Amino acid sequence: MDTKVVALANQKGGVGKTTTAINFSACLAEKQKKILLVDLDPQANATSGLGLEKGFGSSIFPALLGEVDGQSLIKETGIKNLDIIPSEIDLAGAEIAIARRDDYLHRLKEAMDPIIESGVYDFIVMDCPPSLGILFMNALNIADEVIIPLQCEYLALEGLGVMVDIVNQIRDAGNPKLHISGILMTMYNVNTNLSQQVVQEVVKHFSDRVFETLIPRNVRLSEAPSYGKPIIEYDRHCVGSAAYRNLAKEFLKREKEHEAEGETEELPTLSSVLPVDLSADGTAEPVTE
Ligand code: ATP
Ligand code: MG
Numbered sequence: 001m002d003t004k005v006v007a008l009a010n011q012k013g014g015v016g017k018t019t020t021a022i023n024f025s026a027c028l029a030e031k032q033k034k035i036l037l038v039d040l041d042p043q044a045n046a047t048s049g050l051g052l053e054k055g056f057g058s059s060i061f062p063a064l065l066g067e068v069d070g071q072s073l074i075k076e077t078g079i080k081n082l083d084i085i086p087s088e089i090d091l092a093g094a095e096i097a098i099a100r101r102d103d104y105l106h107r108l109k110e111a112m113d114p115i116i117e118s119g120v121y122d123f124i125v126m127d128c129p130p131s132l133g134i135l136f137m138n139a140l141n142i143a144d145e146v147i148i149p150l151q152c153e154y155l156a157l158e159g160l161g162v163m164v165d166i167v168n169q170i171r172d173a174g175n176p177k178l179h180i181s182g183i184l185m186t187m188y189n190v191n192t193n194l195s196q197q198v199v200q201e202v203v204k205h206f207s208d209r210v211f212e213t214l215i216p217r218n219v220r221l222s223e224a225p226s227y228g229k230p231i232i233e234y235d236r237h238c239v240g241s242a243a244y245r246n247l248a249k250e251f252l253k254r255e256k257e258h259e260a261e262g263e264t265e266e267l268p269t270l271s272s273v274l275p276v277d278l279s280a281d282g283t284a285e286p287v288t289e
Pocket of ligand 1: 012013014015016017018019020041043045128129130186187188215216217218219221222223
C-alpha cells in the first residue's frame with residue numbers, strides 16, 4: 001500500500017485536533033500500521049502529549065527552509081510503529097521565513113516527498129495549527145485526505161464553510177486526490193441533549209461524511225497528555241480508548257472502501273449517529289463489524 005497522508009484540520013481552536021492526532025495515530029499503530037505523526041503546530045501539544053520534550057530544538061522548520069531533509073527529523077516515540085516529527089515554538093516563525101519564496105505553499109512537499117516516496121509508513125498524520133495560514137495550506141497540498149474534528153457545541157459549524165471552500169480550491173489548484181474523508185464529532189456529552197442536537201445538525205449537512213464513531217467527553221483523554229501517553233497506554237479500558245480504537249477501525253474500513261470504489265463514488269451511508277453505545281455509567285461498547 002502507498003503511504004497515505006491525513007491532515008487533522010479545523011481553524012477553530014480547541015476542538016480536539018491534537019487529542020485526535022495523538023490517539024488516532026496510536027490506535028492505528030496498535031493495529032500494526034506504521035505511522036508518522038507530523039506536529040505542524042508551534043504549540044507542540046502533540047509532541048509533548050507523546051512524551052517528547054517541548055523545546056527539544058527540533059521541528060520541521062529547517063526542512064521547510066530546505067536546509068535538511070525531512071527524514072533526518074524523524075524521532076521515535078517509544079511506542080511501537082509510531083514515529084514523530086516533533087514541533088517547538090520556533091516553528092511559529094516558519095510562515096514568515098518562507099512567505100517570500102515563490103514556492104511557499106509547497107515547502108512541506110519538498111520536505112516530505114522523500115518520506116512519502118520511501119513507502120516506509122502506511123499513514124502520515126499531520127496535526128495542523130488552528131489557522132488557515134501557510135502551514136495549513138502546505139499541509140493540504142500534500143494531503144490525500146482531511147479529517148475535520150468538530151466539537152459537539154453550539155456554533156460547531158461556524159467557519160466550516162470557509163475551510164471546505166479552501167479544501168476544494170486546493171484540490172482544484174493541483175492536488176486532485178485531496179478529499180474530506182470525515183468529520184469527527186468530539187467531546188460528545190452523553191448527559192446533554194445539546195450534543196445529540198449538534199450531531200444531528202452536522203449529519204443533516206454532511207450525511208455520510210460524518211464518522212459514525214463519536215468521541216465522548218472523557219476526563220481521561222484530557223489527563224493523558226500530561227503523562228506523555230496516548231489514551232490506550234494511560235487507561236486502555238476507558239471510554240476514550242474504546243472510542244479512538246473504534247475510530248481507527250472505522251477509518252481503515254472507509255479507506256478500503258474508498259480504494260475499491262474509486263474517487264468518484266460516495267462513501268457508505270451513515271447508519272446511525274450513535275455507533276459507540278455510551279451508557280450512563282460511561283462504559284462504551286465497541287462498534288461491531
Ligand atoms: P488547538 O486548536 O489549540 O490546537 P485542538 O483542536 O488541537 O486545539 P485539543 O488540544 O485536542 O484541541 O483539545 C483541547 C482541550 O480539550 C485539551 O485540553 C484537551 O485535553 C481537551 N479535550 C480534547 N478532547 C477531549 C475529550 N474527548 N474529552 C475531554 N477533553 C478533551
Ligand atoms: Mg492542537
